[in-house]
Amino acid sequence: MSADIHSLVGAFALDAVDDLERAAVDRHLRECDACRIEVAELREAAARLADGAWSVPPPRLRENVLAAVATTRPPLWSLRSARAPVSSSFRISVYAMSAPSPRPRACARSRSRTSWLPRTWCCAISR
Amino acid sequence: MAERGRSRRVQHLTSVPCPGPAGAVDANDLLRAVGRGDEAAFARLYDLVAPRVYGLIRRVLRDPAQAEEVAQEVLVEVWRTAARFDPAHGSATSWVFTIAHRRAVGRARSEQSSAERTVRAGAAAIDTPYDEVADEVSGRLERQQVRRCLDDLTELQRQVVTLAYYQGHSYPQVAELLKTPLGTVKTRMRDGLIRLRDCLGVEVTA
Numbered sequence: 276m277s278a279d280i281h282s283l284v285g286a287f288a289l290d291a292v293d294d295l296e297r298a299a300v301d302r303h304l305r306e307c308d309a310c311r312i313e314v315a316e317l318r319e320a321a322a323r324l325a326d327g328a329w330s331v332p333p334p335r336l337r338e339n340v341l342a343a344v345a346t347t348r349p350p351l352w353s354l355r356s357a358r359a360p361v362s363s364s365f366r367i368s369v370y371a372m373s374a375p376s377p378r379p380r381a382c383a384r385s386r387s388r389t390s391w392l393p394r395t396w397c398c399a400i401s402r
Numbered sequence: 403m404a405e406r407g408r409s410r411r412v413q414h415l416t417s418v419p420c421p422g423p424a425g426a427v428d429a430n431d432l433l434r435a436v437g438r439g440d441e442a443a444f445a446r447l448y449d450l451v452a453p454r455v456y457g458l459i460r461r462v463l464r465d466p467a468q469a470e471e472v473a474q475e476v477l478v479e480v481w482r483t484a485a486r487f488d489p490a491h492g493s494a495t496s497w498v499f500t501i502a503h504r505r506a507v508g509r510a511r512s513e514q515s516s517a518e519r520t521v522r523a524g525a526a527a528i529d530t531p532y533d534e535v536a537d538e539v540s541g542r543l544e545r546q547q548v549r550r551c552l553d554d555l556t557e558l559q560r561q562v563v564t565l566a567y568y569q570g571h572s573y574p575q576v577a578e579l580l581k582t583p584l585g586t587v588k589t590r591m592r593d594g595l596i597r598l599r600d601c602l603g604v605e606v607t608a
Contacts, residue, residue, distance in 0.1 A: 282585070285592025286573040289566035290507045315492050315606040317592070320599035322496035324567045325503070326544035327552070330457030336470055337448060340477045344444055347478060 277303060281310060288317035433494035437484035444481055451495060452477065455502045462506035462570040472509055476502045492606055503567070510570040551601035559594030562587050 280303045286292050287300045304311045429450055435443035455476055460469035480498055487497050552560055558580070565576045577587040598604075 282588050282592070283573075285590075285595050286566065286588055288595055289563065289573075289591055290504050291566040291571065291573040291576065291591065293572060312606060316599050316604055317595040318500060319492050319496045319604045319606055320595050320602055321563075321567055322493075322499040322503070323544070323548055323598070323602050323604065324552075324563070325454040325458045325495075325499040327548040328457040328461045328568065329453050329545060330460055331453050332456035332473060333470060336452065336456065336473060336477075340448060340452075340474055341441075341445060343474065343478045344441060344481045347482060 277307075281307075284310065284314050284317060288314055288321045429494040429498075430489050433480075433484055433487050433497065434489070436481060437487055444484075447480070447494075447498075448477060451480075451498050454495075454499060458499060458502050458568075459506040461568050462503070462510055468509070469506075472505055473502070476505050479505075507570040511572075547602065551598050554601050555594050555597055556590075558582070558586075559590050559597065562590045563594045563598065566591060 280299050283292055283296055283300050287297065292300065300314075304314060429447065432443045432447040432450065436447055452473070456469060456473040459472045459476070460466055463469050463472065476498075479501060483501075487494060552564070555563065561580060562573075562576050562582075565571045565579060566573065571579065573587050573591060574584060576582075576591075577584045580587070
């Protein structure tokens with residue numbers, strides 16, 4: 276079974292497997308350090324194929340992405356708190372409550388930067 | 403003097419890309435900074451990876467408008483999830499292109515006309531593994547290296563790898579297109595990537 280699953284690592288690295296197979300390979304990788312390294316290397320090699328697909332995007336893509344990013348808060352704090360011990364979550368929630376903005380330097384041009392705050396706040400507190 | 407200082411600050415705040423030397427930009431450092439919420443670093447990372455993100459998605463989806471939409475989703479996802487990037491498990495560019503590829507493949511497979519697309523794109527791909535998209539920018543070292551390493555594969559290895567990666571086909575679809583047994587396709591995908599890895603000098607330490 277395991278050998279069978281391992282034979283899928285190439286297809287897995289190329290995203291050429293279905294959802295069930297991907298889950299099976301993921302499980303297999305959790306149990307096998309050497310396999311994890313092999314897959315990481317195959318993924319790295321596969322990703323280099325993107326170099327061969329270079330195509331200049333329309334300039335509006337940059338404008339649209341940067342505009343979206345300016346109004347999208349990375350769920351950075353909730354991610355960190357998910358991995359961090361309780362004391363860090365507490366510090367994060369205190370920080371979220373007390374700071375007018377978590378990124379003071381970037382806030383000069385921000386109008387709605389704090390709109391994400393209550394959600395993060397709840398998230399941090401709920402952990 | 404004060405004027406120069408002010409204009410530099412304004413430039414930072416409006417996220418105009420830094421025109422620094424391209425070779426000096428390290429994608430790993432940029433992505434880590436993005437993970438800390440650094441918008442200026444994100445703008446620089448965008449300039450570094452967007453042509454490959456967009457090009458890859460366009461290659462898989464074969465539709466510029468859809469590719470633009472998916473590329474935007476992917477790049478915003480990079481911003482949202484950058485804190486998850488761990489350089490111990492691979493490079494920043496690999497992390498970004500893995501997200502882009504998976505998203506493009508997911509979109510391609512969810513298309514209603516996927517059966518038609520498979521036949522159409524597959525037939526075209528076997529005849530012309532490099533389409534016009536790849537020729538829009540020429541002379542890049544990385545591209546030349548990738549092309550050289552792809553040429554280094556056996557014909558079947560090259561076909562299975564490019565049909566899966568550039569066309570977004572699953573291994574059973576590739577087997578069907580090439581009239582080759584499933585087991586052979588799986589094996590050639592794996593040993594093709596191993597050969598590519600060795601040719602490109604890819605290493606992951608952890």
